[in-house]
Every structure is written in structure tokens, then in C-alpha cells.
Amino acid sequence: MASEGKTPLLQVENLKKQFHVRSRGARDIRLLRAVDGVSLHLEAGETLGIVGESGCGKSTLARLTVGLLQPSEGRVLIDGGDIWEPGAAGRERRRKFQMVFQNPSGSMNPRRTVGASVAEPLQAKGVRNTAEAVERMLTLVGLDPALATRKPHQLSGGQQQRASIARALIADPAIVVHDESIASLDISLQAQILNLLLDLQEDLGTSYLFISHDLAAVQAISHRVIVMYLGEVVEASAAEEFSGRPLHPYSVALRNATLLPDPAHERARGDTALRGDVPSPMNPPSGCRFHTRCPLATDLCAQQKPLLRDAGRGHLVACHYAEAGAGEVATQEGAL
Amino acid sequence: MSTPPVLRVRDLTTRFHTSHGTVTAVNGVSFDVARGETLGLVGESGSGKSVTAMSVLRLVAKPGRIVGGRVELNGTDLLTLNEEEMRQRRGSECGMVFQNPMTALNPAFSVGWQMREALTAHERGNGTAGRIHAALADVGMPDPERQAASFPHQMSGGMRQRVVIAMGMINEPQLLIADEPTTALDVTIQAQVLDLMKNLTRDHGTALLLITHNMGVVAKMCDRVAVMYAGEIVEEAPVDELFGNSRHPYTRGLLRSIPRADRPRQKTPTLPGSPPDMSRLPAGCRFRDRCVFADDRCENHPDLLAVGARHKARCWKTQNGETLDETALSQEVPHGV
Structure with missing residues (x-):
């Protein structure tokens, strides 16, 4: 997907991760394909949003990308170099990543001060005097630098997440991976954090991989969007193009299931079309993995797996019938 | 309104006495829910919306205590009843659906067993199996006979929440209280469960008190909305009026x-x-x-x-x-x- 022959900042090639699962009482070990052949790229200063429901593999993808998990197959390249290259080269590359987790209180050591936790990535790089940098970062994320001497439990949830962001950014990483980083915050705080991330990106030029189940939040922050279903990418597109015309029937269903704060619009819409649950990733359906729930599915879909193809203007979709009936988002009249 | 409301709450006040002092989590809250009506109680964490719901059911755990007000269900003030009288009303006149279907169900018993318990706690008689299967079919469970024999861990999250809704509705209560019923579910499943709750309460004329922080859920489900902030209702209006012409700066900013x-x-x-x-x-x-x-x-x-x-x-x-x-x-x- 790399364009114009230029090496992108981050390149993920055909990434796969399988877990061996033994269910209780069972003798056999089964294979759970959490991430099953994902490729993506991310440019400097760009935000790539990844959206999907539970079990789609988005969190495993986040851990593979930052090097918290080793892939079963495939490669993660930063500036063209493999993050799992043995020795110092690989180790240096893995240091270019930082991660912000969902639960801010669980991601900081409760017995150390906020300042000490924020300083950690710098100390790992061998920097001795961190006080000034900590103060600068806390101010940058909208916190009073005096909070550096507090313990995490003395901060509110929103303040804790700001501190987590300060920690992620302090050692000047190339890429910050957000795994549901705003999901546990109240609505009024979610918007504050989203705006903060936009401003910080403008100032520092950091790239984000923003992973969330919340399509609205992903749309608000991303330049490009990827939709995952059962370990695979089903659609990838520029965010503007995607918000106007989602192509994959699953993306359309996600969009239609995302409620808008607009009573007239919500009343006008009928019952939601998508039936059933996400199938088990231990035993994914044949052919197109979405065919068991898809309103457009035919025999072809059960037999033949659709490949990710360009449907025009770089909008990638893995569906035999994407142009036929998809893209029909419930009418948005009266919606702002 | 000519007919009296199913639920009438007046000046409800609930306090928590802690070592850090007294917290008035719910402060003089008043509202009505009429037959067939859905009232949304919205607010952020700590606003007191869940404590209000628990207070209506008299399920506030220590150190919390209801210190004042009236909670009238069909004209009876629940706060004056003894514990046994209150227990009889929970589940029969007033059903409940909580956020996490895994903790609302007992992992050690089959779904059918638990539903039978909810039913026979309030009445004895024949045909309980048939009513259980009908209730499961009502919430869109395929093959209810087989599902009644399964255990909660054998079901998906969406299926479990359907069971919890079926249990809440099995005695055909006049009032259903649902506290964040879809927050733990994926969006495509959330849409299914909300459609189901909407159809069920409409068909049975149930008064629904829906507690949520999600304004999209409010827009889809509610007739009227009460917005809570710091233990108080700060605004109350019909749903279109609230979204189109909110008259409190908090609601306006939140939207x-x-x-x-x-x-x-x-x-x-x-x-x-x-x-x-x-x-x-x-x-x-x-x-x-x-x-x-x-x-x-x-x-x-x-x-x-x-x-x-x-x-x-x-x-x-x-x-x-x-x-x-x-x-x-x-x-x-x-x-x-």
C-alpha cells in the first residue's frame, strides 16, 4: 500500500497472531486466529483509526504493533526496519512506540508519584535530570505541574488519562498507539481528550494508531480509517470518504448501529438490520467471515473469500457486492 | 395528566456516611413515569443516577441510606413498607435490568431454573415451563426449550442480556428499571437489545425508567428526559425539546x-x-x-x-x-x- 515508492513510517505486513487455546475439560488444543493477515501503513504526523467490535482482534493488533507481542507470521517495520531484528537495532526500533491504555488508574504504579511515572520513559533512555521535562509535559497536556508530587489515586479519571498521555509523549516517540484510551472516560471528558490529542499532534507531529469500538470517536480524530471483523481488515479508506460512503456491509451496519444524539433521526429509523452475534474466532465462517450476518450474502460469499480490492480513490473493501447495495447509510436529513 | 403515574418520586434524598464525611448522592430528586412512557435519567458518573434507581428499589447498600422523600409505586409509598412487603414488590410490580448480565445471572444454575425462581417467587401454579419458554421467545431467543437448559457461560453477552430482560419482564411488571442495560454490549448487539426493549415495553404498556450516559440511547428510546448533575436533576423536558431547545448550560454543553x-x-x-x-x-x-x-x-x-x-x-x-x-x-x- 506504500505510495510513491517512499518508505512509510510504519508498515505492517501480513501480520498474523494465533493463540493456542485449550477449553476446560477438552483434550485438544484449538487455534484462535486473533489477527489473521493484517497489512497497514502509517505516515508521519498521521492518525490511523481502527474500529471493530469485541473479538475482532484490534487489541491484539495494538500489542503486536508496539512489540508487546511477537507475531506468529508477518512483519512490523518502522522506517523500513523490522522491530524484531535481533539485538540493539530491533530494541531501538521498539522504543519508538508508546501506548496509552483504556484504564488510566491501572496503567500507573499506585505507589509512585505521577511525576515519577511520567518521567520513566525518559529515564529508560538514560536521561538523568527529568524534572524540567516532566513539568513541560504536564503543562502541555493541560495539567497543573504541581500534580507531579501526587499519587495517581489523588487524580480524577480525566487527569489520570492526561498524565498517561504525558508519559507516552515525554520521550518523543514516533508513534503512540491508543487502545480504547477514551472508552472509560465520561462524555464531557472524552471530547476534551480527543481535542487534546489533535492539538498535540499538530504541535509535536506524532503519529497515532487510534483503536476504538466507538466509530464516532474514531471519525473525530482519524485521517484514515480501517474496519476490522474477526481478525481481518474488511475496509480501509480516507476518513472523509468513509464517513460519506462506507462500502462494506459490516461498516454500514456499524454506522447504522451507532446512535446519533438526534431524536427525530433515531425515531425515523426502523429496527436494525444486522442479526445475530459475532461468530467465534476459533471457528470462523467459510468464505467471507461476515456472510452469516450479512444482508447481501449469496452462495458465492460462503464459498469464496473476497480479497481486499480498490473500489476507487484508494478506498479498499473486501466484499463481492460492495458497490451493489452497500453505502446505504440511513438517511441523515435534519442531522447536523 | 389524567391517569396517575405508575411511579411518582418526590424529594428523594440518599446519603452515604463515610470516613471522609457525608455525601448526599441524591438530593431532593422528584419525577414521574407514566404507563407506557420511557423516562431517561441521564448524567455522568457520580451524578447520582444509579443511586436514584437503587433508592427507588430500596437496594442502596450501606453506608448509603435513604433519608427522605417518597417513592410511590401505583400510589403506595415504598419507603413505608417493611422489608418483606418490599421484597414481594421487587420483580413482580417492578422489574430490574442491570448493566452487567454476567453478574446479574447465577453461573451455577441453568437459565430456565433462574427464570422459574423469578416467576415462582411471586406466584405458584402450573404452566411455568410454558411461560418461561414464551418469555424467552419474546426476547428473540431461537429455540427457547434448548436455551432454557443452558447455563449463562454458554451464551454470548447479547444473549445473556436478553435473558436478564426476559427475567425482568416475566411477571409483567408495570414498571421496569434498566440501569445502563446496553453499556457492556457491542454496538450492533446494543441496537438489537434496544429494539427489543422498545417493542416489549410498548406491547405491554410498561413504564420504563432508563438510566444511561449515552445520549444516542436517550434519543432512540425516551419520551422524556431528566438530566442529573452532582446529585440533582438540573433539567427535565420531553426528548425533542431537550435536544432541540435545552435550557440548562450543562445539558447544552454536554449535547x-x-x-x-x-x-x-x-x-x-x-x-x-x-x-x-x-x-x-x-x-x-x-x-x-x-x-x-x-x-x-x-x-x-x-x-x-x-x-x-x-x-x-x-x-x-x-x-x-x-x-x-x-x-x-x-x-x-x-x-x-
Whole structure:
């Protein structure tokens, strides 16, 4: 997907991760394909949003990308170099990543001060005097630098997440991976954090991989969007193009299931079309993995797996019938 | 309204006595829910919406205590009943659906066994198996006979929440209280479960008290909405009126700060600051510190008063007929905390 022959900042090639699962009482070990052949790229200063429901593999993808998990197959390249290259080269590359987790209180050591936790990535790089940098970062994320001497439990949830962001950014990483980083915050705080991330990106030029189940939040922050279903990418597109015309029937269903704060619009819409649950990733359906729930599915879909193809203007979709009936988002009249 | 409401709550006050002092989690809350009506109780964490629901059911755990007010269900004040009388009403006159279907169900018993318990706790008789299967079929469970024999861990999250709803509805209660019923579910499953709840309450004429923080859920489900902030209702209005013409700065700011799935990348207007510490509430209006419209009047605590037909707000400004100027709300706030 790399364009114009230029090496992108981050390149993920055909990434796969399988877990061996033994269910209780069972003798056999089964294979759970959490991430099953994902490729993506991310440019400097760009935000790539990844959206999907539970079990789609988005969190495993986040851990593979930052090097918290080793892939079963495939490669993660930063500036063209493999993050799992043995020795110092690989180790240096893995240091270019930082991660912000969902639960801010669980991601900081409760017995150390906020300042000490924020300083950690710098100390790992061998920097001795961190006080000034900590103060600068806390101010940058909208916190009073005096909070550096507090313990995490003395901060509110929103303040804790700001501190987590300060920690992620302090050692000047190339890429910050957000795994549901705003999901546990109240609505009024979610918007504050989203705006903060936009401003910080403008100032520092950091790239984000923003992973969330919340399509609205992903749309608000991303330049490009990827939709995952059962370990695979089903659609990838520029965010503007995607918000106007989602192509994959699953993306359309996600969009239609995302409620808008607009009573007239919500009343006008009928019952939601998508039936059933996400199938088990231990035993994914044949052919197109979405065919068991898809309103457009035919025999072809059960037999033949659709490949990710360009449907025009770089909008990638893995569906035999994407142009036929998809893209029909419930009418948005009266919606702002 | 000619017919009396199914649920009538007046001046409900619930306090928690802790080592850090007394917290009034619910402070003088009043509202009605009529037959066939859905009232949304919305607010952020700590606003007191869940404690209000638990207080209606008299399920507030220690150190919490209901210290005042009335909770009338079909004209009977629940707060005057003894524990046995109250227990008989829970589940029969008033059903409940909680957020996490895994903890609402007992992992050691089959779904059918638990539903039979919910049914026979209130009446004995024949045909319980048939009613259980009918209730499961009502919530869209395929093959109810087989599902009744399964255990909660054998089901998906969406299926479990259907069981919890079926249990809440099996005695055909006149009032159903649902506390964040779809928050733990994926969006495509959430849509299914909400459709189901809407159809069920419509078919049975159930009064529904729906507690949620999700304004999209409110837009889809509710007839009227009460917005809570720091233990109080700050605004109450029919749903279209609330979304189209909110008369409290908190509601207005909250509605503006929701990112929308139909918009491309952009900044979302924000509500600065965060909700107050409930053990150290400011004097006067509790929203004052975060309010762009605050002035001298706000040093006094405002009451919840009519600002229009069926529309109440707890704000000095709108009670005096003044408008909330949108341009003031749009002022850029640098990452305020």
C-alpha cells in the first residue's frame, strides 16, 4: 500500500497472531486466529483509526504493533526496519512506540508519584535530570505541574488519562498507539481528550494508531480509517470518504448501529438490520467471515473469500457486492 | 395528566456516611413515569443516577441510606413498607435490568431454573415451563426449550442480556428499571437489545425508567428526559425539546460535546472542567465553576422551575427568560481541567 515508492513510517505486513487455546475439560488444543493477515501503513504526523467490535482482534493488533507481542507470521517495520531484528537495532526500533491504555488508574504504579511515572520513559533512555521535562509535559497536556508530587489515586479519571498521555509523549516517540484510551472516560471528558490529542499532534507531529469500538470517536480524530471483523481488515479508506460512503456491509451496519444524539433521526429509523452475534474466532465462517450476518450474502460469499480490492480513490473493501447495495447509510436529513 | 403515574418520586434524598464525611448522592430528586412512557435519567458518573434507581428499589447498600422523600409505586409509598412487603414488590410490580448480565445471572444454575425462581417467587401454579419458554421467545431467543437448559457461560453477552430482560419482564411488571442495560454490549448487539426493549415495553404498556450516559440511547428510546448533575436533576423536558431547545448550560454543553459518526475529522466543542467532588460541593449553583454564563446570581442555589410547557430547568438565567447564547459556548477553552 506504500505510495510513491517512499518508505512509510510504519508498515505492517501480513501480520498474523494465533493463540493456542485449550477449553476446560477438552483434550485438544484449538487455534484462535486473533489477527489473521493484517497489512497497514502509517505516515508521519498521521492518525490511523481502527474500529471493530469485541473479538475482532484490534487489541491484539495494538500489542503486536508496539512489540508487546511477537507475531506468529508477518512483519512490523518502522522506517523500513523490522522491530524484531535481533539485538540493539530491533530494541531501538521498539522504543519508538508508546501506548496509552483504556484504564488510566491501572496503567500507573499506585505507589509512585505521577511525576515519577511520567518521567520513566525518559529515564529508560538514560536521561538523568527529568524534572524540567516532566513539568513541560504536564503543562502541555493541560495539567497543573504541581500534580507531579501526587499519587495517581489523588487524580480524577480525566487527569489520570492526561498524565498517561504525558508519559507516552515525554520521550518523543514516533508513534503512540491508543487502545480504547477514551472508552472509560465520561462524555464531557472524552471530547476534551480527543481535542487534546489533535492539538498535540499538530504541535509535536506524532503519529497515532487510534483503536476504538466507538466509530464516532474514531471519525473525530482519524485521517484514515480501517474496519476490522474477526481478525481481518474488511475496509480501509480516507476518513472523509468513509464517513460519506462506507462500502462494506459490516461498516454500514456499524454506522447504522451507532446512535446519533438526534431524536427525530433515531425515531425515523426502523429496527436494525444486522442479526445475530459475532461468530467465534476459533471457528470462523467459510468464505467471507461476515456472510452469516450479512444482508447481501449469496452462495458465492460462503464459498469464496473476497480479497481486499480498490473500489476507487484508494478506498479498499473486501466484499463481492460492495458497490451493489452497500453505502446505504440511513438517511441523515435534519442531522447536523 | 389524567391517569396517575405508575411511579411518582418526590424529594428523594440518599446519603452515604463515610470516613471522609457525608455525601448526599441524591438530593431532593422528584419525577414521574407514566404507563407506557420511557423516562431517561441521564448524567455522568457520580451524578447520582444509579443511586436514584437503587433508592427507588430500596437496594442502596450501606453506608448509603435513604433519608427522605417518597417513592410511590401505583400510589403506595415504598419507603413505608417493611422489608418483606418490599421484597414481594421487587420483580413482580417492578422489574430490574442491570448493566452487567454476567453478574446479574447465577453461573451455577441453568437459565430456565433462574427464570422459574423469578416467576415462582411471586406466584405458584402450573404452566411455568410454558411461560418461561414464551418469555424467552419474546426476547428473540431461537429455540427457547434448548436455551432454557443452558447455563449463562454458554451464551454470548447479547444473549445473556436478553435473558436478564426476559427475567425482568416475566411477571409483567408495570414498571421496569434498566440501569445502563446496553453499556457492556457491542454496538450492533446494543441496537438489537434496544429494539427489543422498545417493542416489549410498548406491547405491554410498561413504564420504563432508563438510566444511561449515552445520549444516542436517550434519543432512540425516551419520551422524556431528566438530566442529573452532582446529585440533582438540573433539567427535565420531553426528548425533542431537550435536544432541540435545552435550557440548562450543562445539558447544552454536554449535547455539543458528543462526537458524531456522520462527521469527518474535526474538533468537538467541549465542556471545560470535570464534575465537582461530591464531598466538597460548591455553594450556590453546582455547575457554576464550569459554566460560561455564570454571574452573581449563581452564588445562590437555584431551584428546578418551569421554563416552558413540561420543561423545567435549574438555572437562574433561563428561569428569567434569558437565552443561552451559542457563541459564548463556542469560545475556545485551552485544555481546561
